Amino acid sequence: MIIERLSQLADPALCPRIVLKVGSALLVERGGGVRGEWLASLVAEIAEAQARGQQVVVVSSGAIALGAARLGLAKGGRASLADAQAAAAVGQIALAGTWAELLAGHGLTAAQLLLTIDDLEDRRRYLNAASTLARLLESGAVPVVNENDSVATAEIRFGDNDRLAARVAQAARADAVVLLSDVDGLFDRDPKDPGAALVREVAGIDETIRAMASGGSASGMGSGGMVSKLQAAELAGRAGIALAIVNGTHRAPIARALGQGTGTLFLAQRRDGGRKAWLGGRLAxxxxxxxxxxxxxxxxxxxxxxxxxxxxxxxxxxxxxxxxxxxxxxxxxxxxxxxxxxxxxxxxxxxxxxxxxxxxxxxxxxxxxxxxxxxxx
CATH class of the missing domain: 2.30.130.10 (PUA domain)
Incomplete structure (x- = not known):
């Protein structure tokens, strides 16, 4: 059986393991604080998924934005590589603490996993990361993953957490990835255009689909955009993993998207074996x-x-x-x-x-x- 509808992402029989990606613009306010009420509603949804028998891995951005506010760095900590690395070092503590506290409120244990691109490009290190994820999930923990921005450079980084989420899904042998965005999903043209239509299902990514995407992060906080989300969908799809883009700006965003069927679902295209999936997902x-x-x-x-x-x-x-x-x-x-x-x-x-x-x-x-x-x- 394969995932063919958004609503099936809540079915533990079809989707026993899911990766949820949360971007900086959703998690962090303009002033540099955490959007506490919104995040609490999302954590409640994670707890509900765990309660119905699903295992959840979180890929969370936000460390640089949080750290930049605490250090008073210009341009959200992205004025220079040194600023970004310093902001990440400070912000990661705050980010991990926030997730741990909110998950503990539902009786769940958070685990932190910081990765660089080399951790998933090198076969041995990839298998080590996969083993760690598997053991954490078996133990009932909720892994919270982020790129290790305190040591990553422009030459050795994923560049965005959309692609990181797809690679983590491969390593975790997940069934689906959900990317929370600031729009309802992929539109056939600029979503600001009144005539733009939401593309609800994509069976394969070709040049027509790629032409619908536009690069860049509208918020200025993150590093991704719709182009990076399509790249993530390709990485996931080759490993037999469905990927959904849904609007994360609302409270309890997953229930809203799945209940209304609002979002874009990229169907899994094939299921490469473990080694071939790793090869196909390598980025450097x-x-x-x-x-x-x-x-x-x-x-x-x-x-x-x-x-x-x-x-x-x-x-x-x-x-x-x-x-x-x-x-x-x-x-x-x-x-x-x-x-x-x-x-x-x-x-x-x-x-x-x-x-x-x-x-x-x-x-x-x-x-x-x-x-x-x-x-x-």
């Missing part, structure tokens, strides 16, 4: 391999990537690094673990197997990227 490729049309067709049919089909190599990567495979038009086709370093890839690009040994000075491997270590995007 070390390079790009461009392939010709014939090779692109072969990849779509399930073949490995052979050197003969490679027409371009970008990046400085080592054997075993993650690379993205693009078509000649620049479309992302797949990503996987490369069998050659960048220099060797350039040397054998476009060459047949019979030529590769002489070029390399050693027997060539079966493929540049083997299908067992590759996932289609």
């Amino acid at each position: 490729p070390a390079g790009v391999l461009t392939v010709d049309t014939g090779c692109a067709d072969a990849l779509a049919a399930g073949s490995s990537l052979l050197a003969a089909g490679v027409v371009g190599v970008d990046g400085d990567f080592a054997r075993g690094d993650l690379v993205t495979i693009h078509s000649a038009k620049g479309d992302r086709l797949a990503q996987g673990l490369v069998e050659y370093a960048a220099a060797d890839c350039r040397a054998i690009a476009g060459r047949k197997a019979a030529e590769q040994a002489e070029i390399l000075g050693y027997a060539p491997r079966a493929a540049v990227v083997h299908r067992d270590h590759m996932v289609l995007l």
